[in-house]
Amino acid sequence: REKVEMTKEQRALMKAIVDAYNRHQIPQDVAKKLLQEQYSAEENFLLLTEMATSQVQVLVEFTKNIPGFLSLDREDQIALLKGSTVEAMFLRSAQVFSRKMPNGHTVVLEERIRKSGIPDEFMTPMFNFYKSIGELHMVQEEQAILTAITILMPDRPYVKDHQAVERLQETMLNVLRKLCVLQHPQEQQYFARLLGRLTELRTLSHYHAEMLTSWKMNDHKFTPLLCEIWDVQ
Numbered sequence: 001r002e003k004v005e006m007t008k009e010q011r012a013l014m015k016a017i018v019d020a021y022n023r024h025q026i027p028q029d030v031a032k033k034l035l036q037e038q039y040s041a042e043e044n045f046l047l048l049t050e051m052a053t054s055q056v057q058v059l060v061e062f063t064k065n066i067p068g069f070l071s072l073d074r075e076d077q078i079a080l081l082k083g084s085t086v087e088a089m090f091l092r093s094a095q096v097f098s099r100k101m102p103n104g105h106t107v108v109l110e111e112r113i114r115k116s117g118i119p120d121e122f123m124t125p126m127f128n129f130y131k132s133i134g135e136l137h138m139v140q141e142e143q144a145i146l147t148a149i150t151i152l153m154p155d156r157p158y159v160k161d162h163q164a165v166e167r168l169q170e171t172m173l174n175v176l177r178k179l180c181v182l183q184h185p186q187e188q189q190y191f192a193r194l195l196g197r198l199t200e201l202r203t204l205s206h207y208h209a210e211m212l213t214s215w216k217m218n219d220h221k222f223t224p225l226l227c228e229i230w231d232v233q
């Protein structure tokens with residue numbers, strides 16, 4: 001097979017994305033909190049809305065560092081962010097869930113999440129997605145670029161300049177394709193499997209609003225930012 005090499009530009013682009021991804025981590029680690037103790041459905045809901053609110057802010061900062069994003073039409077920038085935050089949030093949760101933890105911790109974490117107040121019918125699709133992400137053993141470069149690809153989805157609602165977004169996403173896809181060959185030389189279809197997860201991610205995020213409004217408690221309160229970004233309240 002021909003030798004796969006990244007160009008200088010592709011390496012620079014990947015470095016910019018990974019640096020931005022690492023700079024904009026979630027401030028406090030939700031997994032650690034969940035491993036400490038079992039909270040009530042109300043406390044868990046509050047924890048989720050706090051984590052999600054800070055994750056949206058982190059995601060905006062990360063997105064601004066994607067080369068070319070700020071040159072897009074201003075309204076398209078908003079449309080891309082609004083259309084991808086839920087998917088980016090579940091992708092991030094899957095990465096948190098699949099993180100290497102001392103043995104037994106993942107079992108406890110799964111247990112805590114199962115009893116957090118999430119309606120039962122969403123457990124299976126959610127954990128299926130988390131486990132399918134975990135099985136890929138993505139390196140952090142792949143996680144960062146996959147998040148950028150999720151944000152730069154040309155077919156989000158209300159995007160006007162479809163072409164401009166497609167061009168940016170294509171650049172990222174080319175980098176990811178080469179990265180997958182370099183990082184997983186044994187697995188021919190690794191790149192295709194990675195992209196397949198984005199389809200699963202989109203399906204999971206369709207459940208999102210319902211997961212929140214049917215959380216096992218009364219009176220679901222959201223922050224103003226989440227009301228703006230999510231289709232709730």
Ligand SMILES: COc1ccc(-c2nc3ccccc3n2[C@H](C(=O)NC2CCCCC2)C2CCCCC2)c(OC)c1
Pocket residue numbers: 026030031034044045047048051052055089090092093094096097112113116118208211212
């Ligand atoms: C809409 O329904 C749901 C359900 C579960 C989750 C979820 N899956 C997790 C997997 C690993 C660790 C945490 C996880 N979470 C919540 C959380 O805090 N998610 C954060 C969101 C921002 C990015 C970092 C993770 C937990 C769940 C347990 C109760 C407290 C909230 C979730 O995260 C989108 C959304």
